Amino acid sequence: MSKEENTANRPDNTAFTQQRLPAWQPMLSAGIVIPGFVIIGVAFIGIGVALFVTSQNIQVLEKDYTGIERNSSCFKCTNPRVKNCNCTINFSLDKLFEGPVFVYYGLSNYFQNYRKYGVSKDAVQLTGDLAYFTEPSTTCAPYQRDAKDKPIVPCGSIANSMFNDTFKLFQIVNSGNVEVPFDGKGIAWWTDYNIKYRNPTTNPLKNAFNDTVKPIFWPRPAYELDPTNSANNGFINQDFLVWMRRSALPNFRKLYRRITEGEYAKGLPAGDYALVIGYNYPVLAFEGRKKVVFSNVSWMGGKNQFLGIAYLVIGSLCVVMSIVMLIVYAKFKFPDEE
């Protein structure tokens, strides 16, 4: 009894307070490290091979249509004074381009990640809030209002600089052109389409844009972005959504269409094709490039050689290191450590 009284200040004898919690501390001996390296190396090589092979199997077809070269068919469109210029790029496939085929447009040297460009939009306006139609946020400056002080909707530099080249793909079959049908649905992020961007509830949509002007570079106002499909207009236009999601790098490609319909759903068969481009977008001012990319995807996404190679390199290094260590160990092992 008295002993208990005398030990009032005695600390608790628990594993936690006495720092005796079980801990695992790896003893990195040769017996663990060398097999460990081998296992890791083999696993990495395995993954690397899988990735590389998969990546190799992905077909990618890139067609630069900037038109810098004089012999390029699009050279004529590089003159900024030419309006509504069309040019055609012909290419042929030796074998079946497996579907589903994704069609991208790519831009180089285009700094969508430029900070001031990136903030130049009005997120509230784009949720369809009419109050911001008449009073766009100052972040949109200088594309907030036009010269007549009318509010620009959608405001800001991103919207203003929307990519507006158009593409049409024809298969040349027996000197006749068969148009490959493009599917433009669902190419934007689900959250963008359903949550972030909303059209005003005004019906018809056009009325919501009263007393506003279209972005300066735009040929048509926002509510007429897709003349073929009235539901694909306004802020939830798929191309608009794709453009508004800025790219992180200055060389990027954005999804334009998918080929999922009809006989082309299984892929583009071998043959000659003509890509008809509505050339509108100026890139030469900043030494940019434009291209069209056809690609199919696999379980690991688009074509990416680097990942597979990186795995292979690391895996091989591990194996090599384990061999080196094995040699060193066999040569210098300490007799008492066995």
Add this chain to the structure above:
Amino acid sequence: MERLHWLGQRCQQMVDQGGARGWYSAPDGPLGAGGCPATCRLSGKRRTVIARRGPYQAEYRAISREYQGNAIRTTKYSLLTFIPINLFQQFRRVANLYFLFLVLLNWVPAVEAFQKEITMVPLLVVLIAIAFKDALEDYRRYLFDKTVNHSLVRVYCSKQKAYIDQHWQDVRVGDFIRLSCNEIIPADVLLLYSSDPRGICYIETANLDGETNLKQRRVVSDLPLQGSELTPESFYCRIECENPNNDLGRFRGYMEHSSKVRVGLHNDNLLLRSCTVRNTQTVVGLVVYAGHETKAMKNNSGPRYKQSRLEKRLNRDVLWCVILLFSMCLTAAIGHGLWLQRWTDPIYSIAEQVSPTLAGFYVFWTMIIVLQVLIPISLYVSIEIVKLGQIYFIQNDLALYSEQLDSGIQCRALNITEDLGQIQYLFSDKTGTLTENKMVFQCCTIHGVQYPHTQNARRLALYEEDVAGVPGRSLTLRSGCSVRSLSCRSMSCGHSSTSLHSLTREEEEEEEEPQGGAPCSRMAKEVIPDPELLKKMSCLQATSLCGAEACCLQATSLCGAEASCLQATSLCGAEASCVQATSLCGAEASCVQATSLCGAEASCLQATSLCGAEASLELNSIVDFFLALAVCNSVVVSSSGRACHTHADLPHNLTSRLLAQGEAGPRGVSGALGAAGVQGEVGSSTTATPSQAGASRESTQLGPGTDLVRSNVALENPRDPTAVVLTDMGNREEGVGAVGAPNVGTEPLRVSSLEDPAFCHSGPTAANEQLIYEAESPDELALVHAARAYNCTLRGRSGDELAVELPGAAGRLHVRLLHVLPFDCTRRRMSVVVRHPLTGRLVLYTKGADSVIMELSEHPDVPAGEGYVKIREQTQNHLDVYARDGLRTLCIAQRVLEEDDYRAWQKGQLLAETSIENREELLLESAQRLETNLTLLGATGIVDRLQEEVPETIEALQRAGIKVWVLTGDKQETAVNIACACKLLGPDDQILNANCGSKDACDALLQDLLSEVRGTGEGPGRPTLGEDKALPAAAVGGFVLVIDGRTLEWALQDELKGGFLELSRQCKAVLCCRSTPLQKSQVVQLVRSQLSVMTLAIGDGANDVSMIQVADVGIGISGQEGMQAVMSSDFAISRFKHLRKLLLVHGHWCYSRLANMILYFFYKNVMYVNLLFWYQFISGFSGSVMTNSWILILFNLLFTSVPPLVYGVLDRHTPADTLMERPELYSSRPSSKVK
């Protein structure tokens, strides 16, 4: 809560981190030199206090308008001022200012990096959290203040003419308050009345400094109202005293009576706020300082703040981060400018009218916002949290818990845990740190005769094994100590928390200065007396038992007569007086002759008496010695039978009679001349056996008649015959009585207490009482118990009288205590002036360090002759032996004072006591004036055992690469002995002694030693055979430098300290003996600053305080010597052995954890910032980020804060067992490097 409070303090102090600040936050600078605060800061500012309810009402109002009331307010904020003041406080932190700067920067449109609001989030979170914590803390303080302010105290009210209950907060300066036992003192009160008849009040200052022993306070001397309780109405005195200050040990002033008589006031008269009244029924006092002006509140400083070396290093690294940040931002700015210049108006650009240069400038600031993560502001907060976790684990370690004392480790400085892992030099005190500081009397030497107390030593050795074998045993020791709890002190008054009253005391004190209650261990109590000494003592007892005069005393008086005669001869030289003298001596001689006639038996008796004469001197010395032991101390006695120390009214007749006698004829028992004479006789008698009557007769005739020198020459070795004779004497009580009888009439000097019935009664009853001694230092306790073992019992202490039992005089004698010159570090001794209970003469007893006493007793004011010189030599020899055995030595000396001298001195002393300015110096001077020409009585050897596991601990620490220095105030031999015992000094080690007298000699010595060390250091390189003995020894062992205080004094001077350091670096260990507290701190300071190493100082007493404060890590041992060392330390442990785990395991862990955690922190921040930075290269250096800004802002605060914390608190880099077994791992750490 305290920790939170500390955190707050810490936050504020971060402002001052620039390094200008010292590394502890005591309100005043480091301790004053030499201990006794010599600085006089009165500077003419005084405070006058007159009674509030007294006669001078109008004047009171005029004077005390300025004085504060007793209400205290320790809160920092009020409801209104909370927000502005708190914000102000918080923005004094650099970190917060930086955050604020970033927030404001983000509001500049051109620079803005994120949405404006987001940047504010971290700042707001931090500000609100800390404000909430501050508010909570302040609220608790408010509640505490409220309870304190509303405590009740009885204050005199003039209307009701009585003491009525009032709140503390209503007490004003000038109020009379009445306190009872166990009440807490509400303000600083001048003690005017105590129910104790001697005007003493006991207080316990545990709330102030943690010391639990009782301290005496006395009523202002010469207060005319003494006796009856004083009536405030008629209090016409006015009090002049110092303005409020924080010096707890000093109070100076005077009280002016209406008759313009001034009485000095000093610290003894002041009851301090928050102390507790003990053992005293009622006290009445006048409030002098109230509220925040009390000394307790003035001393109320925050917790200690030290910055660890790792943190200093961290600050530097943070600066590097800042530089890195700037370079990154600059790169971005330039890059952006160039990037903008490359293209003109691309489609994605914002058509702006800014030049690329300006845009680059803007980007610079934007980048500062973007890359803010690089400056790890939250690192400081994280480190504090980690340290709290580390402290938690240190405090909860069972291995650092001492079952015997029921105390674990106490972490007082919360932010230097990792310094424990980097210690390179350890400075240890010896007493109480390496040793138990349980002083046990082991042996003594009196009058040049050694009493080895072999049985006692054997018992001590036995006990040691006992303790080692059965750990539970010491528990009983503790319970034994708790007996001392007197009826009055059972109540604990806990609500004055130590955090409020944590103090740092200014003065330094030596080992024996009032510290704390020394426990009365059983071991200290039980002293087995030395048989030989006991025989001598019993002789003394026997003679007194026979009812006649004590033979020895009588004989001495005889000798006294003889002596005076001799003196007369030598002084006058006149023939007549010489004749007269010889006739006197002749009378004595004839007396002896007469007895010799009685035949064989008579001759025997004669021898007895003769030797009695000799023995009487020795016995006198013995009696004086033990009387000094019993009297010359500040031990508080209480007996289990009684509640308080109060005595029944003393029979004053006895003491007064004593006094009267003393004044009538102060003839010494122990005049030195007489002693010499007697010894002369003894010297002659050594040649004669006791039975040879004729020879002895011859010698007696020869002795008085012949020249002094001759008789002294004859003196050879007085010891052996003494012993023989003494045994004889013990057996022949009758004979002694017979011899004694004729002299009864002639010597009326002595008092037989048997005559006093009061004492006769008290005698036997008192013997049954269990006495409880409470001493201020363990040495005193041991000595008092030793005296008790020889029946020299200190029975009680009452005011200026001590009740003492002496073997010679049955019953209780009352010794009038005329003056106490308390111990201080400069004098290194303590003295009392008493009126000798037997002779009635004024005697000064001094007890102190042997060197001091030996010096002072070199030339006693009575010409001593060679006999005395011999005794001194003998004693010195014994002292050396004691020291070699590792005993603590104390010397006892006395001085018989002439009445006139004493009176003259008393005047000076009174002057010194009453002076307000330079009081300390004057007192010191006065004490030194009195303590001269001492006669050495003897010396004591006190054993102080090593603590358990000290050698193992020291060995482990040395293996860990820590250099251990021992700094002690003890003698060189003692220190070396202890060093051997605790394996600091191995058998193969070579000792380098450094003792020298002058600076030049010291310089040369240091050079010599250095060359010796170096020479031998190179030695093993060349192939020498074992011819030179020193060489292989040195090759095996190391060098140990032993330096004494005086040499150290030289070595610490600027010109020599380089050599000293160089030498000490070569040595394995250094022992500094005889060092003063100041030197200890100087040594630590020197090593710390010159070698720039991490130092740790460990000590237990007030003399170690300065050292503990100077060192990087100060560790206090909460042992026997009170709390001062603990109060000033960073960590307080209970045993030295705990140091091993504390340093080797916890220090190692804390250091590796914290260092790695900091690295982790830097790594993750730099990694993240690099990601952001490299992204700029592909985003036009525009300051855009690839992540969400929320992630960026909350990266440190929320997303990555936990892993480093967990790592910093829980990681076990190496298992504890491994660290304990292999101390070498400790030194394998990179020294004080983060990276």
